Amino acid sequence: IFGARLIKNGIIDRAVVGGTDCLTKFTLNGFNTLKILDRQPCRPMDNTRTGLNLGEGAGYLVIESEQAAKDKKVYATLAGYGNTNDAFHQTASSPQGDGAYNAMKKALSISGLQPSDIDYINLHGTGTENNDLSEGRAISRLFEGCLPKMSSTKSYTGHTLAAAGGLEAVYSILAIQHDLIFPNLRYQNQIEDLTLEPVSELTKGDGIQNIVSNSFGFGGNNTALIFSKYK
Numbered sequence: 001i002f003g004a005r006l007i008k009n010g011i012i013d014r015a016v017v018g019g020t021d022c023l024t025k026f027t028l029n030g031f032n033t034l035k036i037l038d039r040q041p042c043r044p045m046d047n048t049r050t051g052l053n054l055g056e057g058a059g060y061l062v063i064e065s066e067q068a069a070k071d072k073k074v075y076a077t078l079a080g081y082g083n084t085n086d087a088f089h090q091t092a093s094s095p096q097g098d099g100a101y102n103a104m105k106k107a108l109s110i111s112g113l114q115p116s117d118i119d120y121i122n123l124h125g126t127g128t129e130n131n132d133l134s135e136g137r138a139i140s141r142l143f144e145g146c147l148p149k150m151s152s153t154k155s156y157t158g159h160t161l162a163a164a165g166g167l168e169a170v171y172s173i174l175a176i177q178h179d180l181i182f183p184n185l186r187y188q189n190q191i192e193d194l195t196l197e198p199v200s201e202l203t204k205g206d207g208i209q210n211i212v213s214n215s216f217g218f219g220g221n222n223t224a225l226i227f228s229k230y231k
Contacts, residue, residue, distance in 0.1 A: 001081045001223065003063050013068040018060030018166030027054065027161070034091060042127035044152035045136070045198045047189035052126040055158030059166030061173070076173045079210065080111025080226035087220045092130050097138025099222035100124075104142050104212060107224040113210055116146040118226075120181055120206075122172045122213040123198065125152025126159050135214065136194040149206070151198045155185035165215035165223065172213045172227045180204045 003015030031037050031054060038051035063078060084106065086099030093100065108115065124135055139150070153171050154160075160167055175181060184198035213225045 001083055001225075004078055004081060007063065007065045014062060014064040016060055016062055018058065018169070019162040019164070020058035020166075021160055021162040021164075022056045023054060036128045038127060041186060042155060042158065043186045043188075044125035044127040044155050045123065045132050045184055045191065046127075046187050047191045049127045049129060049132060052128055052154070053158035055154075055160040055163075057157065057160045057163045057167055059163055059168070059170045061166070061169055074230040076176050076227045077230050078225065079113065079228040080107040080109070081224065082106025082108075082110065083221075083223045085220050085222070089220065091218050093134035093216060094220065095134060095137070097134040097136075097141070099220050100135050100138035100214065100216060100224070101141055103222040103224040104138065104214070107212065107226045108142075111210075111226045111228070113226065113228075115143045118143070118148045118210050118212050119208045120172075120175060120211045121148050121150035122168050122175070122211060123150050123152040123184075124164075124214040124216045125154055125184070125198075127152075127154065131216065133191060133193060135216070136191060136196055140194060140196060147196055148212075149181055149199050149203070150196065151182055151184035151200075153182050155187075156182070165213075165225075168213050168215065169225060169227070172211045172225075175211060176208050176227060176229050178204075179206065179208055181206065181208070
């Protein structure tokens with residue numbers, strides 16, 4: 001978002017954006033203290049979920065102004081973005097997903113798109129009881145009557161923390177580029193309080209045009225990005 005704002009205001013022409021994180025004893029001990037680590041492969045958005053897996057990695061993109069990207073191969077456009085902080089709790093999301101809801105709503109407003117225009121949501125989907133229910137409620141509120149397909153790619157990588165937003169931006173652009181949706185691994189049981197269900201099998205050929213990618217963090221920090229097919 002910071003890179004996009006600099007470009008939008010004519011301060012720079014391009015930026016390298018993304019994040020990286022590595023596993024440390026400090027991180028492992030911290031999440032273990034919170035009692036939100038699953039000893040088995042995580043099950044995001046499943047009613048039997050018991051926690052997250054930690055991962056590590058890096059994901060980066062080059063974003064450019066339309067003028068700077070002229071005559072270059074463009075993989076997608078960053079159509080909208082929203083960042084909010086509901087400050088509900090040091091580590092937990094608000095029960096109704098207020099911060100997530102407002103971040104996605106703001107991203108839609110900037111993009112000029114309607115909820116019905118979104119073809120896929122790359123969920124934050126950590127596999128913790130609080131996060132998945134909170135995010136699901138936020139999505140149900142915003143996309144009532146027009147739920148897009150959705151899945152959590154953390155079922156492949158675990159939660160890569162500071163790298164998650166960058167990695168999942170890459171996954172979202174790959175989904176647009178190759179017209180596919182990565183399945184939500186190990187999903188079997190619908191969350192009792194939700195009516196939505198993630199995609200559990202690899203799907204292709206849906207004509208994906210617009211994707212929301214969610215990334216949420218401690219302290220109620222919520223970000224939603226919208227990537228669109230370049231035309």
